[in-house]
Amino acid sequence: MRRDRHLLFDESKKKVYYLRYDMKLTEREYDVLDAISLLGRAGTDEIIEHCGLSDKSRGNVAVHICSLNRKADIIGERRLILYADHKYFLNEKM
Numbered sequence: 001m002r003r004d005r006h007l008l009f010d011e012s013k014k015k016v017y018y019l020r021y022d023m024k025l026t027e028r029e030y031d032v033l034d035a036i037s038l039l040g041r042a043g044t045d046e047i048i049e050h051c052g053l054s055d056k057s058r059g060n061v062a063v064h065i066c067s068l069n070r071k072a073d074i075i076g077e078r079r080l081i082l083y084a085d086h087k088y089f090l091n092e093k094m
Contacts, residue, residue, distance in 0.1 A: 004037045005090060006076070021075045025068070032064045033081075041087040 002009040008017040014030045016023045025033065028051070035050035036042050042050070044061050053060075065081050065088060072080035082091050 002037075005092070007033075007037065007090075009034065009037065018072055018080065019076050023068075023071050023075070025071070026064075028060070029064050029068055029071075032061060033068055036081060036088050036090060041089045043087050047088065 002011060006019050008020075009015075010017070014025075014027060016025055016030060016033060031051040032047055035047045039046055039050065044058060047053075047061050048055065048057060065083075069079045069081055072078065078093070079091055081088050083089075
């Protein structure tokens with residue numbers, strides 16, 4: 001188990017708990033969130049590399065992040081992942 005702010009990562013089961021709620025992520029959503037959590041601030045290329053995705057998945061990273069933010073908004077009423085200066089990062093005001 002690894003904790004990052006209000007997130008708890010159960011790496012053995014590839015599950016994430018946000019504010020103690022199971023986020024019910026797809027495998028790819030888990031990988032993207034894990035990459036951002038571990039890297040701190042990450043660009044699309046860094047996320048693709050960390051997740052072992054092909055460059056063809058480039059547009060899918062933003063799709064997965066939108067899905068993660070939608071799920072987090074349902075639980076905690078705020079976006080989980082923010083974007084600035086061409087980098088994604090976890091919202092510090094979670």
